[in-house]
Amino acid sequence: MKFWSESWQRLQLALPGLRKQLAFPQTSLQLCILGALGGLLAAILIILFRLAILALQSFYLDKFDDFATALPEVRWLLPFAGAFCIGLIALLTGYKHYRLGIPFVIHRIKTSYGMMPFRNTFNQFFGGVAALASGFSVGREGPSVHLGAYGASFVGKKLKLPYNSVRTLVGCGIAAGIAASFNTPLAAVIFVMEVVLREYRIHIFIPVMLAAVVGALVTRLVFGMERELAILQITTLPGWHFPYLILCGVLIGMVAFVFNTNMMRIIRTFKNWPLPIRLLLAAAITAAIGMLIPQAMGAETGAIQYAVEAPTDVQLLLALFIGKMVLTLVALGLGVPGGVVGPIFGIGIIFGTLLALVPGLLHGHSEHAGTYAVLGMAGLMAACLHAPLAALVAVMELASNPDIILPAMLVIATAYVTGVQFCHTKSLFLMQLDFMQLPYKVSPALDVLQKVGVLAQLDHRYHLLLQSDETSIRQALDQLAADELLLLKSEGEDGPVYQLVSYDVSLSVSDGSALRYLPVPLLTPQATMAEVYQLLETSREGAVCILDEDLGVPEPAGLVRWDQVQTLLVKENNLL
CATH class of the missing domain: 1.10.3080.10 (Clc chloride channel)
Known part of the structure; x- marks a missing residue:
C-alpha cells in the first residue's frame, strides 16, 4: 500500500511537466x-x-x-x-x-x-x-x-x-x-x-x-x-484471371452501392419509430431468416466457414449472400448495436466465392475459391467504407499470404472507382453522420490549432493587479515594460473576473488618455489553441487566461495572446 501511495505522489509531482x-x-x-x-x-x-x-x-x-x-x-x-x-x-x-x-x-x-x-x-x-x-x-x-x-x-x-x-x-x-x-x-x-x-x-x-x-x-x-x-486457401492466380478481376471489382462496387443505399434507406424509413419497436422488428426478421438460413446469423465467422466448406454449392452460397445481406441491413439499420466491418467481411467473402464459380467452370475445379473470397472481402470493404488502404492491409494480414497483394490491389481500385464515380456512393460512416447531423469536419485553421495545447504557448509577460482604483491602474500601466500586459483581477458574482487594461490611444480627452478594459476569457490547461481561436476570433485582439487548477484556489498560469494564434497559423501553415 505504501508503494502505491508513494508512486502516486511521484506521479502528481511529475504531471505538470508531463502535461507541458x-x-x-x-x-x-x-x-x-x-x-x-x-x-x-x-x-x-x-x-x-x-x-x-x-x-x-x-x-x-x-x-x-x-x-x-x-x-x-x-x-x-x-x-x-x-x-x-x-x-x-x-x-x-x-x-x-x-x-x-x-x-x-x-x-x-x-x-x-x-x-x-x-x-x-x-x-x-x-x-x-x-x-x-x-x-x-x-x-x-x-x-x-x-x-x-x-x-x-x-x-x-x-x-x-x-x-x-x-x-x-x-x-x-x-x-x-x-x-x-x-x-x-x-x-x-x-x-x-x-x-x-x-x-x-x-x-x-x-x-x-x-x-x-x-x-x-x-x-x-x-x-x-x-x-x-487462415482457413482460406490462397493460391497464385494465373495472368488470364486479371481481366476477369476487373469485372469482379465492378460487380463488387455495385454491391457496395446497393448495401450503402439500402442501409440508409432503412435508417431513414424507421428513424421516428421507438427504439423498442425497431429492436423487436429486427429480432423478428432475424429469427425468421435464421430459421431458414441459420448460417447467415452472427458475425462473419460462420459465413467464412461455410464458404470454405462448400465453395461450389451455388444454392447455399446464394442463400447465404442474400440472407447475410438482409440480416445485416435490418440489424444495423434498425439500431442493433454492433459494427459493420465484420458483416462486410462475411458478405464479401461469400460474394467472392460466388465470383470464383466462373473460372472454376473453365478449370473444372475450385482451387481459387479462397483467393476470390478474400478479394471479395477486400473490395467490398474498400467500396463501402472508402478505406482502400485499410482493406488491402487487412487482407494481407488476415490471409498471411503475399500472393494476394497484386490481385487485391486491382480489385480494390476497381471496386472503389466504380462505387465513387459511377454509383456516387459515399463512405457509409459519413452517410450515417450526415443523417444524424453529427459534425465531423472542422476548418483547416481549427484542425491545425487542435494539435497544439495552450501549455505550449503560455506567455508570462504580464503584471497581475488586484482590484484597484484608476490612479493605481495608471501607475501600474506606466511602469510596464514595452511587451508587458496589465491583467486586472476583480471579484464578480460567479467568481474572479479578469480584464486586460490599457490606455485607449484612439481617444483624446482633456484630462488625459482614457482606460480601456478588455474582458479576458478563462480556459483550463487541457485546452488547445483551437479554443483560444474560437474565443478571440470575433475581436481578434486580447488574450485568454489559463487557470492553474492544481492549486487550491485557481490562479493564472499564464496568458495566450491573439497574436500567438496569428503567428502559429501564418508561420506554420499559412492559413490566416
Whole structure:
C-alpha cells in the first residue's frame, strides 16, 4: 500500500511537466508510453468483451458463431432475448445515450477530442455483447473501436492531459481495440489513420503503432495466433484471371452501392419509430431468416466457414449472400448495436466465392475459391467504407499470404472507382453522420490549432493587479515594460473576473488618455489553441487566461495572446 501511495505522489509531482511536454505536437517518449498504456486498457476491455460473448454462446452453440448448431427453438428465441436485453440497457442508461459505434467515435474525435461518455460506452459494451451473443448480423469491430476510444480517453481524463494529446491517445486506444479484435495490428493503424482520424502525422503514427502492438500481443496471450481467414486457401492466380478481376471489382462496387443505399434507406424509413419497436422488428426478421438460413446469423465467422466448406454449392452460397445481406441491413439499420466491418467481411467473402464459380467452370475445379473470397472481402470493404488502404492491409494480414497483394490491389481500385464515380456512393460512416447531423469536419485553421495545447504557448509577460482604483491602474500601466500586459483581477458574482487594461490611444480627452478594459476569457490547461481561436476570433485582439487548477484556489498560469494564434497559423501553415 505504501508503494502505491508513494508512486502516486511521484506521479502528481511529475504531471505538470508531463502535461507541458504533451502540449507540443511532436513525438515524445512520454506520449508513446501513455499510448501503450491506453492501448493496454483498451485491449483488456476488448478481451473482456470477446470473452463475455464466448461465455454466453457456449451455453447453446456447439461451435463459436455457428448458429446452425443451436436447437431450432433456441435459435428462434435468441434474437428476441437479445433485443429485450439491448432495449433494457438503453432504457436504464437513457435513450439519448444510444449513439454508438464508429460514426459516433469519429464525431467525438472531431468535436470533443475523442472524450467518450460513460453511459454510451456502457450501452456499447453490454448491448454489443447481447447483440453478438444472440445471433444478430453485426460485427465486433464497432464496439471494439468505441471501447478502445473510451479506455484511452479515460487515461487522459484521469491525468488531466492536454486535449491534443488525449486525441492522440484515443487513436491509440482504437488501434489497440481493432488489433485486439482481429489480431491485425498493421491494419488497425491504417484504419485509424484512414477512416477515424483521417490524417497522417508522424507524431500521431508512432504512439498509435505502439498501441496496436500492445493490443495484438495481449490478445495473442489470451486467444492465440489464429486468424479467421487462415482457413482460406490462397493460391497464385494465373495472368488470364486479371481481366476477369476487373469485372469482379465492378460487380463488387455495385454491391457496395446497393448495401450503402439500402442501409440508409432503412435508417431513414424507421428513424421516428421507438427504439423498442425497431429492436423487436429486427429480432423478428432475424429469427425468421435464421430459421431458414441459420448460417447467415452472427458475425462473419460462420459465413467464412461455410464458404470454405462448400465453395461450389451455388444454392447455399446464394442463400447465404442474400440472407447475410438482409440480416445485416435490418440489424444495423434498425439500431442493433454492433459494427459493420465484420458483416462486410462475411458478405464479401461469400460474394467472392460466388465470383470464383466462373473460372472454376473453365478449370473444372475450385482451387481459387479462397483467393476470390478474400478479394471479395477486400473490395467490398474498400467500396463501402472508402478505406482502400485499410482493406488491402487487412487482407494481407488476415490471409498471411503475399500472393494476394497484386490481385487485391486491382480489385480494390476497381471496386472503389466504380462505387465513387459511377454509383456516387459515399463512405457509409459519413452517410450515417450526415443523417444524424453529427459534425465531423472542422476548418483547416481549427484542425491545425487542435494539435497544439495552450501549455505550449503560455506567455508570462504580464503584471497581475488586484482590484484597484484608476490612479493605481495608471501607475501600474506606466511602469510596464514595452511587451508587458496589465491583467486586472476583480471579484464578480460567479467568481474572479479578469480584464486586460490599457490606455485607449484612439481617444483624446482633456484630462488625459482614457482606460480601456478588455474582458479576458478563462480556459483550463487541457485546452488547445483551437479554443483560444474560437474565443478571440470575433475581436481578434486580447488574450485568454489559463487557470492553474492544481492549486487550491485557481490562479493564472499564464496568458495566450491573439497574436500567438496569428503567428502559429501564418508561420506554420499559412492559413490566416
